[in-house]
Amino acid sequence: MSLFFNIFGRSQPVGEDIPQGKGTFQQQERQAGLLVTAELDKALEECKARVAAISKLCRAKNQKYRDIEFDLENDRELCLYGLQTENPLEPYTPSDVQRVTQVFDKPQFFVDGADANDIVQGALGDCWFLSALAMMATAKGLVEKFCVARDEVVGVYGFVFFRDSYWVPVVIDDMLYTSIPKFEELNRSEKHLYHNSRDNYNKLARKGNKTLYFAKSGTEGETWVPLLEKAYAKLHGDYASLSGGEASEAVEDLTGGVATIIPVKDILDIDKFWHDELCKANVDRLFGCSFDSLDTTRSGEPDVKVSGLIGGHAYSVLRAVECRGKRFVILRNPWGKSEWTGPWSDGSKEWSAEWLEILPEIDHVFGEDGQFVMEYSDFLDCWDQIDRTLLFDSSWLMSSQWLRVVTQPLPSAWTYGDVSFTISVPEPTTAVIVLSKLDDRYFEDLSGQYWWNFNFILFKSGGSEILAESSHARLWSRSVNVELELEAGDYVLHVRVDRKYRRDNSFACNMNSDQNKRKLSRVETERAKGQSIATNINSKSQALSLPRPLAELAGKDLKTLSLEKKKAQEEAEKAKKKDEKPPVPAEGGDVAKEPVVEPQTSNETKVEAKDNDTPAPTDADKGVVVKDEPKSEGDAEEQGGENGGKADEAESEPSEAEETKTDHGHAEGGTTSVPPDGEKESAEKDKAKDIKDTKDDKDHKDDEGDGSSSSSSSSESGSDSSDESVSVNGDYEADDENAVFLGLRVYTKKSAPAAVAGQVRYQIDA
The missing domain is CATH 3.90.70.10 (Cysteine proteinases)
Structure with missing residues (x-):
């Protein structure tokens, strides 16, 4: 991690912990900075490389940089608004777009560093974001850390932001919205005020901080405030997406705190x-x-x-x-x-x-x-x-796990027991445990019909005493957390999910018919990228919206890529057949009817530290889903819980009773039980068999949503699990309207990396 030290000047010796009482946050006796993770290093390198490459290409063709992904001049509506472009609640009326070199004669990114007095709000309702900048500007050197690279002559600037569990690089050009129109657009009396001189008008009216339409600096000629605001708007799709929010969430996005x-x-x-x-x-x-x-x-x-x-x-x-x-x-x-x-x-x-x-x-x-x-x-x-x-310094690391959680349709029990996470730490440590939902600010218009709320309680594994519960201050927040001291050992965290009706479930469909399809494509792409962080997401359903990584395309034509894909599929099929084992016959010659044990996904718990010496989780850290054979028809209507451990046995053919029991896999969400009416028994068994066969065809990829966290690459490509919806009781689908994406982040001292796994139980009684 020498890169982090060289860029951010964090090479000073680590201080002693501040003595504090048990259960309180402990920090080093020095100023903290950005959360140090493996993704930070990667994002910094990527951001610097992209800025350097853009600068080189622009200088070679003697042109300033124009960001085609966020072009304020040519894509005005796309950059200003979300999907609701017709009659927006907050219409914005910038008069023009100018480069910072046109607004200022001698622009400077920083003038004597970042300062709280540099920040002045413009026509956008993002006081929460600017307030966060003011907080950070007071901590010397903190703003400079996420303003990664720039070439002010070419007009290219690179920043990094923390979103969900990852650092994201964002590169922009230096064009900004201004509030002063061109001279030719003035009426006769207005032109007369400037003696009908275009040069006088441009020098007096179209220069300086006060001409900027959105945020600006209080120091003349300084540009970091409007450019950082622009990068944050690009991160979330448009300027309108920044209207309204919590200052603390912005600080999280800027620091990883x-x-x-x-x-x-x-x-x-x-x-x-x-x-x-x-x-x-x-x-x-x-x-x-x-x-x-x-x-x-x-x-x-x-x-x-x-x-x-x-x-x-x-x-x-x-x-x-x-x-x-x-x-x-x-x-x-x-x-x-x-x-x-x-x-x-x-x-x-x-x-x-x-x-x-x-x-x-x-x-x-x-x-x-x-x-x-x-x-x-x-x-x-x-x-x-x-x-x-x-804020965290380099003595901390983070482990994380994300799951797609499908809930029962309302009204339903408000209870713990449908979502749980396990945490294992090798030695005593101060810990900060955070449960959060996806940052949906970019795709808020497509985020479903409910506001979501959640809380959690923590137990020692096998214990009955509640060790801690999440903070509770405001409903519908993006995250809840708790700070405490953990002893070495295993812990179980149970989640309770709540929701409130927000809008009709046809909201997204109604919008799609009227919206700018270009904007909708970008919003759906960002939603797919965000949701693919979950280990139990349906990668097939996301395939059309996920962009192909440039690294995958680099230097290869489509024929080469097609041959590589075909070869990879053939190798995967061979490996699959090699790993398959025949069922073990029982004494009577029939297949033994044992409980079906399905291991969770093979992805390891995501543990990110300052360097790469963090030990990987052991097999004991990985959970399994155990589906017990029902003892009777009545038991078939009840669901089993989640169990942890390893699955060494081959998967056996389920018994007749198992074929007819409730399938509470995360994706299916259906209920099939044995009816008392003998005339309907055969049809019901066929229905259950169809569901089971569908599940087998998907290679059991959606076992109750159980999985461990994905690596950084999974956020782009998604996992292999499937997630089709099955109609329940004829009037409900376990789709995104009843789903929320929840992630658990566990911050511990570097000497005690936490292993995190998650399980989801989804059940609807017939």
Whole structure:
């Protein structure tokens, strides 16, 4: 991992752990940075290589770089909006598109590094994202780490972002939307203001930060803020996708950290929170804060504020300082204006001559720049929610597992027991366990008819005492987590899934008939790429939407690729026949009727560390699905649980009872039981046999959704498991409307890599 050290300057010795109580987050006594994973190295190398290659090609043909994937000038609607391009809720009206070299005479990516005062919000409702940037800009050197490479002459810039469990490189050009029209578009009176001179107009009106339509820097000529916002918009498909969000989620995307929403009213010990949390702001954690929009029906005032503070708006915590017996919190509004007007606001009566002396100590100056000071008691009184994001240094590693979880149709039991994960650690370690859903901001318009909510509880394997449960602060969040100390051993985590009706299930179908098919193609492609992270995803259903990796095409024509594919298929068939074993006859000559034991997928648990010395999980870490033979017809209607272990026996032919029992495989989701009516028995057996034969044809790839996490390549190609829907009770399909993609990330110290596996049980009683 020398690359990480060379680029990010992280070669200083590792400090000692800060002594803390059991169950608290432990961090090194130095500033944390981006989460160090194998994918980070890969993403950094890819991003640098792409920028270098683009720069070389552009210089060879004497042209600046134009990003055809996100062309603001020629693909205006595609870059501005999602699928709903007709009558959008938030219409954007930029007047023009200019390169940064046209907007500024001497553009600079950074002017004296990144600073919180550099950030000014534009016409986009992404205060949550800009607030996150302000938090990070206060931590010296942190922003520079994900702004990876650039050639400012050619106009190409490369960034990396963390999404789900992977680092993603994003490369853009330097064109930006501006708010000032061309001279020729002015009316006569407007032209007269500039003495009918095009040159005067261009020099005075179309130059400088204030001409930018979206985010800009407060420092003239500085470009990192609008370009980073553009890269983040490209990551999620368009600018409109950035309207509305949580600041903590943006920090996660920029650092690979773990975010937690803390309701202020839930803080138990405010002194402990001051010392253990806020005082570590911008050291190993970042903070934002907000309160909900106020009800204006009584007052009749459209813009109600709390001493200058705005509801439904994200602010960033820059630092917490204790000075002369008082506790101060310094915050910033990403607008770059509109500040707190209460006690200790700029120029308030509290700032006597004595207290003015502390301004350099708390690093604050008066001015309408969006930065302001609050006393800790006022801070707790005004804000409803604090967003905290833990950052990790190179002593940590991450293990992950993603599954496609199909739920029962509503109404159904709200219960644990349908989804579980196992965690194994070789020695005691501080751990952060995170359960999250896919980041669907890019394909939100196709994300189904429900809002999803989930929580989890943790047990020691074989134990009955609940060791921990996930944080609970706000419903419908992207993730929940818990921080604790783990002893060496095995653990079981059970998930409970909840959902709320959001929109009609024909929403996506109705949209498809009216939408720009080009945009829809991109959205479906991104959805397929995101969902393919799950080990039990149906790769066949994703095949039409997944792009082919360039590395697979490089240097080969289609004939060569076709021959290689055919050869690989033949070799796979030979290997399959070689591995097949004949059924073992019983004493009477019939095939022995033993429980069917189906091993999980062969993918290993994904464990990512600073370097490649992390031991791979053993066979004991891999789970299996055991389907027990029913003892009676009544038992056939009940489902067995998931078991862990190894499957050494060959798969046996199922008994007649097994053919008619409920098949609770993740993909099928159907129920076939033996009816009491003898006249219907044969037909029901045939139906069960058809389901079983279909399952056999798919080589048992969807065994109850059981699997371990995929490698980084699986996010592009998907796994081999199949996932067809089977109609249940004639009126329901186990399709994406009732499915959610859940991933478990486990952060541990590098000396204790966690092995993670997951299981899904899907059952609908007839």
